Every structure is written in C-alpha cells, then in structure tokens.
Amino acid sequence: MRPGRDAPVGAGLDGHRRPAADSYYGRPVVRAPSWAARDIAGYLFLGGLAGAGSVLAAGAELTGRPGTARAMKLSSLAAVSLSAAALVNDLGRPERFANMLRVVKPTSPMSVGSWLLAGYGPLAGAAAVAELTGRAPRAGRAATLAAACLGPCVATYTGVLLADTAIPAWHGARRELPYLFAGSAAAAAxxxxxxxxxxxxxRPAGRVAVLAVAAELAALRSAQAGAGLVAETYRTGPAGRLLGAAGRLGMAGAAAGALLGGRSRAVAALSGAALLAASACTRFGIFRAGLASAADPKYTVLPQRDRLAARAGLAAQAAAVRGLLGDGEVDGVATTNPGA
Structure with a gap:
C-alpha cells in the first residue's frame, strides 16, 4: 500500500511514529548481500584453511616432518578445490569466475582475490601431486614454497573483501578483520x-594453535571495542552464539593440543577437530553479524548521526578558538592579534 498525501511526516504504514533510528518505512538502509551462508561462509573458511595449511606444509617440509607436510599439502588442495566450488556455486555459472580474470584492478579486493586463487590453486595442486606420485621432487618443493608465499594472502584477503563493503558490522571492524581471519586460518591449519x-x-602444530587462538580472540575483542553500537551484532543472535562457541572450542582445542597432543593420538584428533570447528564458527559468525547489521537500520543511522554530531562539536570548538584568537590561523602561529 502507498501512503496518501495526507500521511503524517515520520509515520509508518501503521500510523505510528517511527523510532529515531528507523529508516523510510522501516526498510533497511543498506542492502544485505544475496550470498548464501553455506557457499560464502564456507568459502571464507576453506580458503583460510588452504592458505594457512600451505604455510604449515612448507614449514613441516623444511624442518623434516614429512608426515605433517604430506597431510597439509593434501588438505590444502582439497580445501582450495572445495572453496572454489563454493564460490562458483554462489556465482551461478563457472564462466563468471573466468570473467573476473579479464582485468586486474589492484584497488579491488575481489579482483586481487580472484587472481590470488588463480595463481595459488595450481601451485597447491602441483605440490600435492608431486607428494602423491613421488615424481619431480624439486618441482614439488618449489611449488610448496611458492604456495606458502601466496598462502597468507589467500587466507586474509577475504577479510579485506568484507571490510571494503558498506555492511556496518564488517566496515566497522575493517582494521581488525584481516588479523582476525589470519588467526582463524592459522587455528584451522x-x-x-x-x-x-x-x-x-x-608439537609445533600445538604451539601454532595456541598463538593462533590468542591472536584471533584478541582481534575479535579489538573489533568489538572499536565498532561501537554495531558490536551488538557480534554478541547477540546467531552470530553471538557462533562466535561464543568459536572461542570456547578454540581455547579447549589449543590447550589440549599443546599439552596432550604429542602424547595421545585420540586427544590430538579431538583437539584438531575442535580447532577446525572453532574456525568454521568464526567465519559463519562474522558472516551472520554482517547480515544482522544490514537488516536493522539503527546500525546504519545511529553511527552516522554520532559521527555528524562529533564533527559538529569539533567545528564548534574550532569556531570558539578562532573567536578567542581573532582572525588568522588556528593551527599556525601567526594571527592578527599579536597579543593572543
């Protein structure tokens, strides 16, 4: 129904006055992304696992741990393959991913990420194939090291991608999201x-787990502290439950892996599963927080009003200072009133 010309200003379709933080007839100010949680949140998780896994694979190979190197090479190939499949499934048609490779735009996280995947995938595949077949070991090691160089970028560029959007929860944590994704990816690996x-x-994997979980929790706490009102979306609803579960699983998995992972195979497997689940919960929680912040207009309207009020306050203070100093530079030294 369309309101008539006599509809009172500020009233909704039900005749009640809109709250101060509401938008036009309660509609969202920011359009939420049409991404499917299973595809895109899964893509975020699997890409992080693949990229960080290649770093651990290279470290294990260089330090004489062939069993761990083999496991990480194979898991990174599987993870990046599933990640690409999830992305293509969300795009709808495979050629759409190929179309993203028609240009190189350094200012676009999506363009940079597409080229990172296009370069990293074959390297991870070559490293895994060389490991399985035993052929061309030098080429396999070179591919392993090259994949490890691209791995951190693959694991973290998705954080930059989300931060570059207008979604309040993601943009409000734009400084912390890459570090949060780095910690989450390292915990998964x-x-x-x-x-x-x-x-x-x-033993080295247990130590990495402790450092990764600590970094992830610190980045999440910093993001919540700096996001202001939008931080509510990280603490409440499905996102809050997922991130809370991620913290508990991550701490339990890291503690068990570091203390008992080298003594018991069962404990190592359980701690590893807990860390993987924690990383997945983090990615899905961040995704859900973004959707929640886009759906509620207050997370867009109120922060904007706060920023406008803060700017108005600074302008008033500057005007008061100018009035005291007289005509001239406020930040400089020279003024028209030498006594001032």
Whole structure:
C-alpha cells in the first residue's frame, strides 16, 4: 500500500511514529548481500584453511616432518578445490569466475582475490601431486614454497573483501578483520595438522594453535571495542552464539593440543577437530553479524548521526578558538592579534 498525501511526516504504514533510528518505512538502509551462508561462509573458511595449511606444509617440509607436510599439502588442495566450488556455486555459472580474470584492478579486493586463487590453486595442486606420485621432487618443493608465499594472502584477503563493503558490522571492524581471519586460518591449519598428522610431529602444530587462538580472540575483542553500537551484532543472535562457541572450542582445542597432543593420538584428533570447528564458527559468525547489521537500520543511522554530531562539536570548538584568537590561523602561529 502507498501512503496518501495526507500521511503524517515520520509515520509508518501503521500510523505510528517511527523510532529515531528507523529508516523510510522501516526498510533497511543498506542492502544485505544475496550470498548464501553455506557457499560464502564456507568459502571464507576453506580458503583460510588452504592458505594457512600451505604455510604449515612448507614449514613441516623444511624442518623434516614429512608426515605433517604430506597431510597439509593434501588438505590444502582439497580445501582450495572445495572453496572454489563454493564460490562458483554462489556465482551461478563457472564462466563468471573466468570473467573476473579479464582485468586486474589492484584497488579491488575481489579482483586481487580472484587472481590470488588463480595463481595459488595450481601451485597447491602441483605440490600435492608431486607428494602423491613421488615424481619431480624439486618441482614439488618449489611449488610448496611458492604456495606458502601466496598462502597468507589467500587466507586474509577475504577479510579485506568484507571490510571494503558498506555492511556496518564488517566496515566497522575493517582494521581488525584481516588479523582476525589470519588467526582463524592459522587455528584451522593447526587443527588439521593435529587431526591428520603423525602424533610424533604434533608439537609445533600445538604451539601454532595456541598463538593462533590468542591472536584471533584478541582481534575479535579489538573489533568489538572499536565498532561501537554495531558490536551488538557480534554478541547477540546467531552470530553471538557462533562466535561464543568459536572461542570456547578454540581455547579447549589449543590447550589440549599443546599439552596432550604429542602424547595421545585420540586427544590430538579431538583437539584438531575442535580447532577446525572453532574456525568454521568464526567465519559463519562474522558472516551472520554482517547480515544482522544490514537488516536493522539503527546500525546504519545511529553511527552516522554520532559521527555528524562529533564533527559538529569539533567545528564548534574550532569556531570558539578562532573567536578567542581573532582572525588568522588556528593551527599556525601567526594571527592578527599579536597579543593572543
């Protein structure tokens, strides 16, 4: 129904006055992305697992841990393949991904990420194939090291991609999201190493898990502290439950993996599964928080009003200072009133 010309200003379709933080007839100010949670949140998780896994694979190979290196090479190939499949499924047609490779735009996280995937995928595949077949070991090692160089970018560029949108929860945490995704990806890779690697080689993975979970929790807390009102979306609803579960699973998995992962194969497997689940919960929680912030107009309207009020306050203070100093530079030294 369309309101008539006599509809009172500020009233909704039901005749009640809209709240101060509401939008035009209660409609969202920012359009929520049409991404499917299973595809895109899964893509975020699997890409992080693949990229960080390649870093651990290179480290394991260089330090004489062949069982862990083999497990991480194979898991990284599987993860990046599933990640690409999830992305293509969300795009609808495979050629749409190919179309993103028609140009190179350094200012676009999507363009940079597409080229990162296009370069990283074959390297991860070559490293895994060389490991499985035993042929061309030098080429396989070179591919392993090259994939490890691109791995951190693959694991974190999705955080930059989300931060570059207008979704309040993601844009409000734009400084912390890449670090949060880096910690989450490292925790997932450490979990895979504990789950699939030999028990005798688990000690470094347990240490990585502790550092990764600590970094992830610190980045999440910093993001919530700096996001203001939008931080509510990280603490409440489905996103709050997922992120809370991620924190508990991550701490339990890291503690068990570091303390007992090298002694018991069962404990190592359980801690690895907990770390993988924690990383997945983090990605799905961040995704859900973004959708929640886009659906409620207050997370767009109220922060904007706060920023406008803050600017108005600064302008008033500057005007008051100019009135005291007289005509001249406020930040400089020279004024028209030498006594001032």
């Amino acid at each position: 450490a979990g895979m190493a504990l789950l699939a690697g030999p028990r005798a080689e688990n």
